[in-house]
Amino acid sequence: MSEIIKVGMADLKTCVSPDGVTTLGLGSCVGIAIRDPQTKIGGLAHIMLPDSTAMRNGQANIAKFADTGIVELVRQMEKLGAMRKRMVAKIAGGATMFPFQGQGNVNVGQVGDRNVEATKAKLKELNIPIIAQDTGANYGRTVIFYPETGDYLIRAVGRSETII
Amino acid sequence: MGGMSLEQVTETYYDVLKELGNIGAGNAMTALSQMLQCKVDMKVPQVKLLEFSEVGEMMGGEELIMVGVFLGVEGDITGSMMFMVEEHTARHLIQKITMGMLPEGNEFEEMGLSAMKEVGNIITGAYLNSLSTLTNLKIFPTPPALTVDMAGAILSVPAIQFGIFGDKILLIQSQFHDEIQLDGYFILIPDMESYAKILTSLGLPVV
Numbered sequence: 001m002s003e004i005i006k007v008g009m010a011d012l013k014t015c016v017s018p019d020g021v022t023t024l025g026l027g028s029c030v031g032i033a034i035r036d037p038q039t040k041i042g043g044l045a046h047i048m049l050p051d052s053t054a055m056r057n058g059q060a061n062i063a064k065f066a067d068t069g070i071v072e073l074v075r076q077m078e079k080l081g082a083m084r085k086r087m088v089a090k091i092a093g094g095a096t097m098f099p100f101q102g103q104g105n106v107n108v109g110q111v112g113d114r115n116v117e118a119t120k121a122k123l124k125e126l127n128i129p130i131i132a133q134d135t136g137a138n139y140g141r142t143v144i145f146y147p148e149t150g151d152y153l154i155r156a157v158g159r160s161e162t163i164i
Numbered sequence: 165m166g167g168m169s170l171e172q173v174t175e176t177y178y179d180v181l182k183e184l185g186n187i188g189a190g191n192a193m194t195a196l197s198q199m200l201q202c203k204v205d206m207k208v209p210q211v212k213l214l215e216f217s218e219v220g221e222m223m224g225g226e227e228l229i230m231v232g233v234f235l236g237v238e239g240d241i242t243g244s245m246m247f248m249v250e251e252h253t254a255r256h257l258i259q260k261i262t263m264g265m266l267p268e269g270n271e272f273e274e275m276g277l278s279a280m281k282e283v284g285n286i287i288t289g290a291y292l293n294s295l296s297t298l299t300n301l302k303i304f305p306t307p308p309a310l311t312v313d314m315a316g317a318i319l320s321v322p323a324i325q326f327g328i329f330g331d332k333i334l335l336i337q338s339q340f341h342d343e344i345q346l347d348g349y350f351i352l353i354p355d356m357e358s359y360a361k362i363l364t365s366l367g368l369p370v371v
Binding site for chain 1: 229316
């Protein structure tokens with residue numbers, strides 16, 4: 001029996017087909033699904049913030065950031081036998097849940113967009129193409145990724161389920 | 165001062181927020197009771213410091229549909245605040261506020277949501293008022309925004325702000341009941357700079 005492995009907020013997990021990976025209720029965070037189609041090794045990172053280097057303190061949780069999270073996910077997949085040059089990515093999330101999100105010094109209003117941008121920049125740097133995406137807008141998403149087919153299933157409240 | 169680690173700083177921070185949260189939630193429930201013109205009983209609020217991954221489950225699952233009212237905080241301190249209730253709690257509150265003018269099941273139409281926004285406004289206003297009184301700081305809420313969505317998605321907003329300085333989120337769970345059992349959650353998120361102001365105003369050392 002195949003298993004669907006759960007990824008929490010600021011967390012990442014790898015899996016091998018027929019298993020899948022899921023993360024529930026993505027808001028402004030981004031769910032980055034990566035797959036090596038040959039070995040059918042896959043992984044999912046649920047990042048919260050764009051950039052670890054912009055933080056004033058040393059941060060231990062590398063899965064929290066787009067830059068460090070993607071690198072770590074790729075590293076773990078390579079350890080399982082996946083090859084970077086074969087990897088492809090699909091991304092979802094990065095919503096703006098409220099028309100404004102925070103005021104004053106820490107304006108995170110555009111954090112969803114910035115998470116998406118940082119994700120794209122890091123994947124480009126690693127030469128991993130993004131073959132599908134469902135990002136932005138103002139609603140939450142639950143995602144399930146199947147490395148067997150590369151299907152990235154997206155569920156949202158009051159919307160029909162889509163596969164990208 | 166120099167010998168304090170980041171962990172200790174964060175601990176002090178959470179302790180202060182915890183105390184403020186307790187008092188704020190009490191005031192908020194008094195305001196709710198006045199608004200509903202009925203007695204609202206409240207249990208002692210539970211203040212919880214949780215890992216990001218634990219929050220959704222604590223509330224009943226990341227995919228549980230909830231209503232989130234979110235507003236900015238301005239004045240002497242800056243930051244934001246969130247008030248969240250479960251779908252059934254929101255529907256119940258909307259029915260009470262609109263005095264049964266909406267057919268059952270239609271609570272999340274425009275009028276109902278606008279009523280819910282007003283509930284959120286009054287509750288968070290009372291919460292911030294008590295914070296203002298305790299700290300002697302001027303605190304003004306900005307007009308609220310509301311969304312109905314999965315708990316995890318709504319929570320991502322405060323979680324991201326907490327994520328800037330740590331790996332945990334502090335929330336205040338407030339259980340109250342009029343005719344039915346209702347669950348509400350408060351999340352106050354002052355900016356780091358405002359944290360120093362709150363500490364100073366309470367006579368605590370700023371690290």
